[in-house]
Amino acid sequence: MDKIFIEGQQTLSGSVQISGAKNAVLPIMTAALMAEGRSVVTRVPDLRDTRTMIRLMEIVGATCSFENGKLSIDGSTVNNPEAPYDLVKTMRASFYVLGPLLARFGVVKVSLPGGCAWGPRPVDFHLKGLEKLGAKITLESGYIIAEAKRLQGTKINFEFPSVGATGNIAMAAATAEGTTIIENAAREPEIVQLCEYLNTMGACIRGIGTTRLTIDGVETLHSADIDVIPDRIEAGTFLAAGALLGEITLNGVIPEHLDSVILNFKEVGCNVSTTSNSVTIAQADKIQPVDMTTAVYPGFPTDLQAQWVALMTLAKGSSMITDTVYHDRFSHVPELNRFGANIKVENNTAFVRGVDALVGAPVMSTDIRASASLIVAGLAAKGRTEISRVYHIDRGYEQIEEKFRSLGANIWRKNPIV
Numbered sequence: 001m002d003k004i005f006i007e008g009q010q011t012l013s014g015s016v017q018i019s020g021a022k023n024a025v026l027p028i029m030t031a032a033l034m035a036e037g038r039s040v041v042t043r044v045p046d047l048r049d050t051r052t053m054i055r056l057m058e059i060v061g062a063t064c065s066f067e068n069g070k071l072s073i074d075g076s077t078v079n080n081p082e083a084p085y086d087l088v089k090t091m092r093a094s095f096y097v098l099g100p101l102l103a104r105f106g107v108v109k110v111s112l113p114g115g116c117a118w119g120p121r122p123v124d125f126h127l128k129g130l131e132k133l134g135a136k137i138t139l140e141s142g143y144i145i146a147e148a149k150r151l152q153g154t155k156i157n158f159e160f161p162s163v164g165a166t167g168n169i170a171m172a173a174a175t176a177e178g179t180t181i182i183e184n185a186a187r188e189p190e191i192v193q194l195c196e197y198l199n200t201m202g203a204c205i206r207g208i209g210t211t212r213l214t215i216d217g218v219e220t221l222h223s224a225d226i227d228v229i230p231d232r233i234e235a236g237t238f239l240a241a242g243a244l245l246g247e248i249t250l251n252g253v254i255p256e257h258l259d260s261v262i263l264n265f266k267e268v269g270c271n272v273s274t275t276s277n278s279v280t281i282a283q284a285d286k287i288q289p290v291d292m293t294t295a296v297y298p299g300f301p302t303d304l305q306a307q308w309v310a311l312m313t314l315a316k317g318s319s320m321i322t323d324t325v326y327h328d329r330f331s332h333v334p335e336l337n338r339f340g341a342n343i344k345v346e347n348n349t350a351f352v353r354g355v356d357a358l359v360g361a362p363v364m365s366t367d368i369r370a371s372a373s374l375i376v377a378g379l380a381a382k383g384r385t386e387i388s389r390v391y392h393i394d395r396g397y398e399q400i401e402e403k404f405r406s407l408g409a410n411i412w413r414k415n416p417i418v
């Protein structure tokens, strides 16, 4: 099992290129299944999750090739609308094939995703939306079976602006008969890009980027190429490290996607500047405590909550971090306390009392973003940190130790992936 080691408190400097967004490319890949023909997706990060999704594409019959960030998916060979448990249980985003394959084949069998490190993570919004579009949904031995000769446009109102459910329903509705209106749709940049991609495939989606999507169903979609947007969560993770240790520049970002994040780093006392495609952060002399409440876009993202907690462990004072998107996403807290942090969790809020220093320790990753918070803490801690179960971090971060090493961090991996 790989481990990442860090000798902390190295000053960071220089710049890194931010990779393509995991949470944009995963639904884009499933959208490509709807078209007969070869779609080419560029700026695809080489991650466990993107490789898992490629495996799933191939299981359903698509022909894929992936090299140097360029992924081609030929949907014309898709012939098996089924996503097996063994694969879905490793990545919840596999559920994104439900809408596309149902729309294309009229029947699809997808394993229910299990829970994850921090909770049940239901899919009821996805299923209710498909039922409203006319699908017959049955549950059989842990598999969802959805059937519909042709989905019928309708009005769907999400009780929560679910990213995944918005993506799944938008894809399903793209070739439904008639118009679908999705109220309370997610507005995350990743879903914006998915809808833009669907339109380049011939779909007719209006209101992209707002909470109301109007989708006029079309007969078929054709293949299309796309360049994936940069990963704002990877960028925010590096900003948290830069806030503590020097001055770094992140290249290839879309600063607007980080507006709420940058605002908060400035409140902490960091100097943050941007150009059209980069952001530079200089560490704060003193980390001011800043309370945080996560929210759907354009609020502060839940996927940066763990990294923010790590930053607040070294603030000059106390702070409260509340996650309103997930109510139990704090598996990183016991691990951060092993560094000597002082954090208590009550319900969906972490109460952090800043300490003068963290001390390196052996810690364990529990999920993608919790792992990222352990790396941020390890980089700032005195002495050596050893992080186990780093397969979690490899799910969502491309060459993270190489990138941090290029900035001056003393970070390496043992038993490297061969």
Ligand code: EPZ
Binding pocket: 022, 023, 024, 026, 092, 093, 120, 121, 122, 123, 124, 125, 126, 127, 160, 161, 162, 163, 164, 165, 302, 303, 325, 326, 327, 368, 369, 396
């Ligand atoms: C996406 O997950 C992201 N994953 C997550 O990032 C991210 O944390 C999340 O959106 C919120 O921004 C991908 O894009 C692959 P949701 P998703 O549906 O779509 C509840 C990472 O680290 N809910 O917006 O699964 C749910 O339990 C990952 O990159 C239902 O109750 O998130 C949660 O409390 C982790 N029923 C809230 O809604 C449903 O049917 C938001 O979930 C669906 C969701």
